[in-house]
Amino acid sequence: xxxxxxxVLSVGVLMIVGITIGLFLRDDNKSVTKNLFAMDTYMELTxxxxxxxxxxxxxxxxxxxxxxxxxxxxxxxxxxIVNREKKGSLSEDYAYLLKRSMELWKLTDGAFDIxxxxxxxxxxxxxxxxxxxxxxxxxxxLTYVDTSKISYDETTNEVVxxxxxxxxxxxxxxxYTSSMVAQIMKKYHIQSAMFNLGGNVQTVGTKADGSLWRxxxxxxxxxxxxxxVISIAEKAVITSGGYERYFEEDGIRYHHIINxxxxxxxxxxxxSVTIICEDGTMADGLSTSLFVMGKETAISFWKAHSEMFxxxxxxxxxxxxxxxxxKECFSTELEYEIISKY
Amino acid sequence: xxxxKDVTLIIAVLILAGLIAAFLRIYSGExxxxxxxxxxxxxxxxxxxxxxxxxxxxxxxxxNRIVIENGEVFMQExxxxxxxxxxxxxxxxxxxxxxxxxxxxxxxxxxxxxxxxFDSIAQ
Numbered sequence: 001x002x003x004x005x006x007x008v009l010s011v012g013v014l015m016i017v018g019i020t021i022g023l024f025l026r027d028d029n030k031s032v033t034k035n036l037f038a039m040d041t042y043m044e045l046t047x048x049x050x051x052x053x054x055x056x057x058x059x060x061x062x063x064x065x066x067x068x069x070x071x072x073x074x075x076x077x078x079x080x081i082v083n084r085e086k087k088g089s090l091s092e093d094y095a096y097l098l099k100r101s102m103e104l105w106k107l108t109d110g111a112f113d114i115x116x117x118x119x120x121x122x123x124x125x126x127x128x129x130x131x132x133x134x135x136x137x138x139x140x141x142l143t144y145v146d147t148s149k150i151s152y153d154e155t156t157n158e159v160v161x162x163x164x165x166x167x168x169x170x171x172x173x174x175x176y177t178s179s180m181v182a183q184i185m186k187k188y189h190i191q192s193a194m195f196n197l198g199g200n201v202q203t204v205g206t207k208a209d210g211s212l213w214r215x216x217x218x219x220x221x222x223x224x225x226x227x228x229v230i231s232i233a234e235k236a237v238i239t240s241g242g243y244e245r246y247f248e249e250d251g252i253r254y255h256h257i258i259n260x261x262x263x264x265x266x267x268x269x270x271x272s273v274t275i276i277c278e279d280g281t282m283a284d285g286l287s288t289s290l291f292v293m294g295k296e297t298a299i300s301f302w303k304a305h306s307e308m309f310x311x312x313x314x315x316x317x318x319x320x321x322x323x324x325x326x327k328e329c330f331s332t333e334l335e336y337e338i339i340s341k342y
Numbered sequence: 343x344x345x346x347k348d349v350t351l352i353i354a355v356l357i358l359a360g361l362i363a364a365f366l367r368i369y370s371g372e373x374x375x376x377x378x379x380x381x382x383x384x385x386x387x388x389x390x391x392x393x394x395x396x397x398x399x400x401x402x403x404x405x406n407r408i409v410i411e412n413g414e415v416f417m418q419e420x421x422x423x424x425x426x427x428x429x430x431x432x433x434x435x436x437x438x439x440x441x442x443x444x445x446x447x448x449x450x451x452x453x454x455x456x457x458x459x460f461d462s463i464a465q
Contacts, residue, residue, distance in 0.1 A: 007351070034383070035383045194461060201463075216464070
C-alpha cells in the first residue's frame with residue numbers, strides 16, 4: 001500500500017514538473033498580435049518573446065501618438081497647425097520628418113515633394129471627394145509645390161512656409177512610424193517582430209525559429225497572385241503602386257500618386273515599386289519617388305545609390321526588374337531581369 | 343532501481359502530457375483553416391474555410407456580405423463608398439487579408455503551414 005502511494009506521488013510530481021517546463025517554454029515563444037486602424041489604414045503588429053505584451057502595447061501607443069501629430073485630417077495635429085499658421089516651433093518628430101523630406105527632395109531631384117498636398121486636395125485624395133481638376137487649376141496649384149521655399153532653422157527649430165503652401169508627410173509617415181516601432185521593440189529586447197502598417201512591412205530580427213521572414217509582394221494583376229516572395233531579416237519592405245487608392249471617371253482610372261512636376265497621377269509604364277532597406281523612413285520615401293521617376297530614371301538612381309537600398313520594379317507588361325543585392329533572396333514565377341551596378 | 347513497470351508508467355505519463363499539449367495547441371486556434379473577421383480591432387467571428395457559407399454583417403459602420411466558397415473568401419457586397427473590398431480578389435492563402443477600411447472590417451485567413459506560405463504582404 002505504501003509503495004503504491006509513493007508511485008502516485010511520483011507521477012504527480014512528474015506531471016507538475018512537466019507542466020511547469022511546458023508553460024515556461026510557452027511563455028518564451030509566446031507571440032502577441034494587435035490590430036488597429038490608424039493613419040487612415042489597417043495595421044497589424046506581432047512580437048515574439050517574453051516582453052511582447054508590453055512591447056506591442058507601447059507600439060500601439062506610439063502609433064496613436066504619431067497619428068495625432070501627423071494627421072492632415074485632424075484640426076489639432078501639428079501638421080494641420082503649421083499648414084494653417086504657415087509657421088511654427090517644431091516638435092522633434094516633425095523636425096526630423098521635415099529634415100528627411102528636404103534631403104529626399106534634393107536626393108530625388110524633386111520627385112519626392114511634401115508640398116504636393118494642394119494637388120492631392122484638388123484631386124480629392126485628401127477628403128475622398130474625388131474629381132478631375134481642370135488644367136488651369138492644376139497649373140496654378142503647381143506654383144505652390146516647391147520644397148525649396150520652406151525655410152527651416154535648425155538651431156531655433158522654427159519653420160516658415162509660403163502663404164499658399166501645404167505640407168503633408170503622407171509619403172513618409174508610415175515608414176517613419178515603422179522605424180519608431182522597431183526602436184520600441186529594441187527597447188523591450190524583442191528579438192523577433194513584424195509589423196504591417198497598411199502594406200508597409202517592417203521586420204525586427206528573424207522569425208522566432210531563426211529563419212527569415214517571407215514577405216509576399218502584392219500583384220496589381222487579377223491573374224497573378226503575387227509578384228514574388230522576398231526573404232529578409234531586420235529590414236523594411238515597402239511597395240508603392242497606383243492600385244492602392246484610385247477613382248474612375250469617364251472610364252479613366254486616376255490613382256493617388258501625383259507627380260509633383262506635372263500635378264497629374266503618375267503614368268509612366270510602372271505599376272509598382274518595392275523598396276527593401278533597413279530604414280523604413282527612407283524605404284517609404286523612395287518607393288513613392290522612384291514610382292514617380294519611372295523605370296529608366298529609377299534604375300540610374302539605384303546605380304548611383306546602390307549601397308542605400310534594393311528594389312523591385314514591375315512594369316505594365318508584368319515584367320520585373322530586380323536589383324542584384326536581393327537576387328538570392330527573391331523568388332518569383334514572373335519574367336524578370338537582374339539589374340547590376342555595372 | 344527503477345522497475346520495468348516504473349519506466350512504463352513514466353513513458354505513459356509523458357505521452358499523456360504530449361497529447362494534452364497537442365490538444366491545447368489545437369484548441370488555442372493556432373492551427374486549422376479558419377477565416378477570421380475582425381471589426382475595429384476586435385474579433386467578430388471565426389469560420390471554417392472548408393465550409394461554404396455567407397456571412398452578413400450590418401452594424402453602425404455599414405453593411406458587408408462575406409462569402410466563403412470552395413476554399414476561397416471574397417467580399418460579395420458592401421455599402422462602403424470606395425468598394426475596394428468588393429474589387430479585391432478572392433483570398434485563399436494564410437496571412438492574406440481583405441480590408442474594408444471605411445467599415446473598419448478585416449477578413450483574415452489562417453491556414454495550416456504550406457510550402458508557398460508567407461508571413462506578410464507588402465502592398
